[in-house]
Amino acid sequence: MKKLRVGITGIAIESSTFSPHRSTVDDFRILRGAELLGRYDFLDAEWARDVEWVPLFDARSLPGGAVTEEAYAELSGEILSRLRAAGDLDGLFFDIHGAMSVAGRTDVEGALAQEIRAILGPDVLLSASMDLHGNVTRELASALDLITCYRKAPHTDAWETRERAARNLVARLRSGGRPKKAWVQVPVLLPGEKTSTRLEPAKSVYSAVDDVESLDGVLDAAIWVGYAWADEPRCQAAVVVSGDHEDVVLAQARRLAQSYWDARGDFVFVAPTGSLQECLTHAVSSAERPFFISDSGDNPTAGGAGDTSWSLDVLLRMPSVVDSELTTLYAAIVDPEAVAAAVAAGVGATVSVAVGGKIDSGPHGPVWLTGRVEAIDADDPVAGTAVVFAVGGLRMIVTARRKPYHLESDFHALGLDPRRADVVIVKIGYLEPELYDMAAGWLLALTPGGVDQDLLRLGHHGIERPMFPFDADMPAPALTPELL
Incomplete structure (x- = not known):
């Protein structure tokens, strides 16, 4: 043969x-x-x-x-x-x-x-x-x-x-x-x-x-x-x-x-949806732990820039997140400048940095925060260097390069345990298998960004029309296959 x-x-x-x-x-x-x-x-x-x-x-x-x-x-x-x-x-x-x-x-x-x-x-x-x-x-x-x-x-x-x-x-x-x-x-x-x-x-x-x-x-x-x-x-x-x-x-x-x-x-959406504020209010009051929230509009595994800071601004403004005994994890936002500042200061130092909103500034520009550097991983094969900033009960991961957080080991590398956290917010859409199996509760937050789930507010103009759901009452198409 x-x-x-x-x-x-x-x-x-x-x-x-x-x-x-x-x-x-x-x-x-x-x-x-x-x-x-x-x-x-x-x-x-x-x-x-x-x-x-x-x-x-x-x-x-x-x-x-x-x-x-x-x-x-x-x-x-x-x-x-x-x-x-x-x-x-x-x-x-x-x-x-x-x-x-x-x-x-x-x-x-x-x-x-x-x-x-x-x-x-x-x-x-x-x-x-x-x-x-x-x-x-x-x-x-x-x-x-x-x-x-x-x-x-x-x-x-x-x-x-x-x-x-x-x-x-x-x-x-x-x-x-x-x-x-x-x-x-x-x-x-x-x-x-x-x-x-x-x-x-x-x-x-x-x-x-x-x-x-x-x-x-x-x-x-x-x-x-x-x-x-x-x-x-x-x-x-x-x-x-x-x-x-x-x-x-x-x-x-x-x-x-x-x-x-x-x-x-x-x-229908793969999980119940709401605004980020609505999802956070529900998660904080829920007895289900850990409670996951998908920050879906800037999901890097769908094409998001990974540095949209709109959600981070919301988190820092919520007393139930930062002024609380609850542990909330946020993964992640890319900002090499903020990472460099954390590395220069070292673990345990308190630094003031502007985070995110430098690539995709449409929803929100950089967010200023003052936080303690809690962990540094300089050898992440995807993120390059990843750091954890702590502000009250919030632990946010900031990376030098764009990285999705889909695995439990991603969190462990930075000394974080998502199973013991109260609320885990991830830039993701549907939860990948490990997170899905871990989540006791889950909501999909409809947040802004380059992969906004609300397609009608994105402003498509180059697609063929009519197209569902943009033209909800369009006539039924012929759907006649071609032999190629």
């Missing part, structure tokens, strides 16, 4: 065009060669062993603002140059997010896929793995032979999805069959926090994807929610069903698209 040569490449970031943050090359972790191959444990699986995997280039970043044109030119340029130099390939595994925005461009992943296709030629199979919060245009889907995305939010199946994309690619290279693809967009744009597969209707809508995949004549099925915090025509839900039976994939693509459209008005 011929040994297949399959390349691996990718570029991934989720980019909010409503955030003033700009993502540069320094924001990306870049892998080449053996390091890139080492990222994918499934390459040791039996189905992958008779393949020569050719590592090209991989760049991925924490979500943030739009990528600069200079950074994109450098990163995509290396993908294309390495692809040209790779020699003959049978296939290419394209590991992307699907919501990368580049300043001044639209549908950048579609354009990159088209450039890759031009280099590969028509006979090399190209398979993409994506986040379900990505966007799928006709241009992107047409350039690819196979395309799939996560089926869980939170994304507990991310690596399962990547393996499926690579395994299907190898299987199709062995069988010699290019599948048919039925593609259709659905004019609905919802935040991820309203489409968690932990609860209905997303739970049932996405469980149907597995049912469709199991049908004779179907290879794969996928539903994309789309990315709500970029203002581009491509930003909307989409469905792709692939397989060998044309009638089946077209019918099932329509079925999935219709189910998503029919459920559009039933999607």
Whole structure:
């Protein structure tokens, strides 16, 4: 049996065009060669062993603002140059997010896929793995032979999805069959926090994807929610069903698209919501401990700048938080200047610093605080240096670089124990698994920022209209899949 040569490449970031943050090359972790191959444990699986995997280039970043044109030119340029130099390939595994925005461009992943296709030629199979919060245009889907995305939010199946994309690619290279693809967009744009597969209707809508995949004549099925915090025509839900039976994939693509459209008005936030003040008042008076609050408008894992200071100002003005025997943790806000001041003063010192509001000053400018430096971690692999400022009962984490706080160990590294805290406020949307399991109570605060959950107040003008929920009374769309 011929040994297949399959390349691996990718570029991934989720980019909010409503955030003033700009993502540069320094924001990306870049892998080449053996390091890139080492990222994918499934390459040791039996189905992958008779393949020569050719590592090209991989760049991925924490979500943030739009990528600069200079950074994109450098990163995509290396993908294309390495692809040209790779020699003959049978296939290419394209590991992307699907919501990368580049300043001044639209549908950048579609354009990159088209450039890759031009280099590969028509006979090399190209398979993409994506986040379900990505966007799928006709241009992107047409350039690819196979395309799939996560089926869980939170994304507990991310690596399962990547393996499926690579395994299907190898299987199709062995069988010699290019599948048919039925593609259709659905004019609905919802935040991820309203489409968690932990609860209905997303739970049932996405469980149907597995049912469709199991049908004779179907290879794969996928539903994309789309990315709500970029203002581009491509930003909307989409469905792709692939397989060998044309009638089946077209019918099932329509079925999935219709189910998503029919459920559009039933999607609800993954937790009860309120203003930050309302959430804090409830949390402080509750007997549930620890009580978590999602500071959702500046969530760095959705594209927020990470330094929006509006919520910090609210916290410092609430006597029930600072003038209290309760322990309240706040994670986190990025401000390298404030971190440097804390490090210079040392643990135990009291310093006055202006924190946050220097990248995203729209909701609020820098907030002045006088606090005790309680902890310093100078070796955080993501944050660079992280510090804890204490003001009364409030413990706030400030970082030199943007960092999400999703794991219990993130807090322990700074001597904080979220399980023993009364209230834990995290810049996040839906709680990631460790926090979700830890939380005795949970509210989602609808706070301002580059990933504001209230889409209607963000000011979209570049999306296609009509679009739900922007046009709540829009007529029903045709939802007719195209065979690509």
